[in-house]
Amino acid sequence: MDMLRFATAGSVDDGKSTLIGRLLFDSKSIFEDQLDAVESASKARGNEYTDLALLTDGLRAEREQGITIDVAYRYFATPKRKFIIADTPGHAQYTRNMVTGASTADLAIILVDARKGLTEQSRRHATIATLLRVPHLVLAVNKMDLVDYSEDVFEAIYKEFSDFAAKLDVNDLTAIPISALEGDNVVERSARMPWYQGTSLLHHLEHVHIASDRNLQDVRFPVQYVIRPQHSAARDYRGFAGTVASGVMKVGDEVLALPSGLTSRIKAIDGPEGSLTEAYPPMAVTIRLEDELDISRGDVLCRPANHPQPTQDLDLTVCWMDDRPLTIGQKIGVLHTTRSARAIVKDIAYELDVNTLHREQGIRQLGLNSIGRVKLRVTTPLMVDDYDDNRTTGAMILIDEATNGTVGAGVVRAI
Structure with missing residues (x-):
């Protein structure tokens, strides 16, 4: 069997952890002691139902706050395929964790609360997934049970997201109305939405074609x-x-x-x-x-006839992940594949507005969770490819030399 890596993303309380818990529960991929622990924790919190979100919210702080902070990885398999799930946080201050989860994903599930529609975080996560060249996107309109399984609500959200995705050059977009809490269209097709003619989410995950997405052309x-x-x-x-x-x-x-x-x-x-x-x-x-x-x-x-050209000048799309801003003239460490180098920030061409995709030029710094075009000069030549051609050799992380902490992620690709 092949393996599908997918990440969940969306705004706070859109139901990402509940969706993953439902996938694990309905596909019979959890042990009895895990279920017992979740049931006990649910009762302790005063819930009248088993909160499946607790299957992925493993940190004590997450369970107490009812949110996801870190990237939670879970593994399960069906007779069709193996899966690795990255449950990423929805809060804006944890956007860097979402970048981590999506960086190796074959597919990203963008969850949207049917009552709220698209939010800034929905757009931000869709933009990041596209910049990271995640080949397949799934728009999962969740909590359909709270809008009486309305087709009009689903279609309105789908149209708004489709119009936004058209600006992002999304290759493959699928929209599925679901209720993670009730299990509608998650593992099995729901009889409550007869107007929906598509497949369940799990069926789509089992059959989406990913073999051609692998980098098989250039060694x-x-x-x-x-x-x-x-x-x-x-x-x-x-x-x-x-x-x-x-x-x-x-x-x-x-x-x-x-x-x-x-x-x-x-x-x-x-x-x-x-x-x-x-x-x-x-x-x-x-x-x-x-x-x-x-x-x-x-x-x-x-290959001798197909190789990258070593370069010391990098033109990157950067997602900045540190509380301290990235500034022109700043010295920074770069890790590209297995090679490390030192670099200096030569210029910041613009910052990208994730809501309007407007490019704000003439800026001198990038703040926390900002996305922008940055030019670096490195001390050691790096063998880079365009990120569109190779997601491994076209990506790198930026490191604070004083703390050795990761402060940014960059891709060799224009936006």
Whole structure:
């Protein structure tokens, strides 16, 4: 079975955690002791029903406040597919957590409360999901039971979201009316909305096509670690360990090592369970070459005829995640795949308004949760691709050198 990674996003109290709890409960993916713990916690909070949101709200602070703060990951499987869920927070101050959850997602579920319609956070999360090039979006209009399962309410929200999504260049958008609390259209089709002719949410998650979304065209293999055993039996072994970012690597293929520019051929590919004839994303493997090349952590193996051009000038779309603003002239750390570098902020071209998508120019800084176009100059050449072509080599994180904390996320892509 293949695996689908998806993230839930939306405004506060739109029902993200309840939806995931319903998926886990109705698909019989939770243990009895987990359910007992949730039932006990629900009674302690005075609820007359089992609050399935507590299945994902694991932190004590989250349970006390009834909100999601951190990204909660859950795993489940059906006979059709395996799933990894990232339940992301809805509060504006935790937008950075949403970026974390969506960065590796194949699909994003944007939840909207049927009573409230689109909010600023709904638009913000849709914008971030699009900037992160999440291939598939699902608009889940939740709490339909509180609007009498009205088709007019659903259609109005769908039209408003579709008009907004048209400005974001969304490739695949599906809209589903649901009630996470009651279970309507979550795992099974609901008889309460006969006007809806589509599938349930779980059916859509099981059948959405993601194979063509993988980076299979251009070989990119960032080297994470050089393996040189010290014991005599394997002293001649020299392998380059890492995760295949894109493309298919086969034994006998010619590869180019960057930034040195030297070429060789793949002698062997070693996986966790033995030798392999080929490797592809997201496999973690060790590559052995026919020639003794000087390769270290941060270098990249690729095709000689198709390789990124090392550059020290970066033009990024940045989501800023720190309370202290990003300013022109600021020095910052950059982590790109397995290579680290220092950088200076040369310019901030504009800040993006997530509601109107207006580009405000002439600004000198980006505040918390702001999205904008930033130009950096790095000390070490980086082998970057356009984010539209490669989500791994086209992305990087920004690091505060004093605290070593992540303060921003950037993609090599214009908006």
